Amino acid sequence: MQISLNGRVALVTGASRGIGLAIARQFAESGAKVMMVSRKIDESVLVDFPEGAQVAVRAVNVGDLGVAREVVAETIARFGRLDILVNNAATNPYYGATMGVDESRYDKTMQVNLKAPVFWTQAVWDSAMKDSPGVVVNISSVGGLRAGGGLGVYNVTKAALIHLTRQLAGELGPTRVVGIAPGLVKTDFAGYLVENFGEQIAKTVPTKRLGEPEDIANLATFLVSDAASWITGETYVIDGGAGVGGAG
Numbered sequence: 001m002q003i004s005l006n007g008r009v010a011l012v013t014g015a016s017r018g019i020g021l022a023i024a025r026q027f028a029e030s031g032a033k034v035m036m037v038s039r040k041i042d043e044s045v046l047v048d049f050p051e052g053a054q055v056a057v058r059a060v061n062v063g064d065l066g067v068a069r070e071v072v073a074e075t076i077a078r079f080g081r082l083d084i085l086v087n088n089a090a091t092n093p094y095y096g097a098t099m100g101v102d103e104s105r106y107d108k109t110m111q112v113n114l115k116a117p118v119f120w121t122q123a124v125w126d127s128a129m130k131d132s133p134g135v136v137v138n139i140s141s142v143g144g145l146r147a148g149g150g151l152g153v154y155n156v157t158k159a160a161l162i163h164l165t166r167q168l169a170g171e172l173g174p175t176r177v178v179g180i181a182p183g184l185v186k187t188d189f190a191g192y193l194v195e196n197f198g199e200q201i202a203k204t205v206p207t208k209r210l211g212e213p214e215d216i217a218n219l220a221t222f223l224v225s226d227a228a229s230w231i232t233g234e235t236y237v238i239d240g241g242a243g244v245g246g247a248g
């Protein structure tokens with residue numbers, strides 16, 4: 001199956017590194033035009049993109065909700081349309097018992113990880129997908145599926161995103177809304193775990209390795225393509241088999 005995103009225009013948040021950068025690059029390699037958003041981003045991130053790729057970068061904080069409509073308008077003005085939104089940007093300013101969190105870090109986590117996906121989707125819906133159905137991808141986490149560890153507040157946002165994906169699939173259809181719930185992927189976000197426990201954890205995963213950003217980009221590219229045109233409302237776990245256990 002050859003996947004082509006020719007003629008499609010995508011907006012990817014959190015695209016300066018890690019999973020978001022890999023998704024943006026693979027979309028561009030598949031023929032899409034891409035608007036890439038992060039707080040700090042410039043054209044140096046485009047170094048591995050295909051020559052002639054039609055890509056733009058914009059430095060914004062997705063938590064500044066008002067800016068969503070500006071970026072959507074800019075994307076449509078530049079590329080003529082908007083077919084795909086990837087809500088990928090996320091933050092985790094607090095690690096520890098949920099009862100120990102202070103209000104400001106709680107609010108920041110909710111703002112970036114949950115509120116931003118709602119209002120960025122609303123901006124894209126109002127300006128583009130209401131009249132021309134597209135695809136929204138929400139990047140969740142396996143942490144949104146089960147309790148545990150010191151990531152309780154972050155995981156609440158990821159669990160809510162899984163439900164938001166179901167809810168919006170019903171409301172926005174035929175625009176498709178899909179989710180991806182990665183396990184441990186080698187990015188800055190998971191840097192501490194990967195550096196200190198990565199090898200140990202990899203041994204317990206059936207595929208015997210941690211995730212690479214490209215693993216997640218492969219799934220995202222499939223999900224936004226026409227090959228996935230009957231898929232909506234679901235969130236797909238991609239974790240090298242970690243969740244099924246049984247591998248030592």
Ligand SMILES: NC(=O)c1ccc[n+]([C@@H]2O[C@H](COP(=O)([O-])OP(=O)(O)OC[C@H]3O[C@@H](n4cnc5c(N)ncnc54)[C@H](OP(=O)(O)O)[C@@H]3O)[C@@H](O)[C@H]2O)c1
Nearest residue numbers: 014016017018019039040061062090141184185187189190
């Ligand atoms: N890595 C994992 O093991 C793992 C596992 C499960 C789920 N995830 C999810 O995967 C997604 C991507 O994470 P990652 O691992 O690729 O992390 P990463 O390498 O730290 O990248 C995060 C990206 O989000 C951007 N970002 C952060 N806060 C932002 C804000 N307020 N506004 C705009 N952009 C913002 C960052 O750029 P700036 O700093 O320039 O803003 C960066 O581009 C997240 O939703 C994360 O929850 C990751």
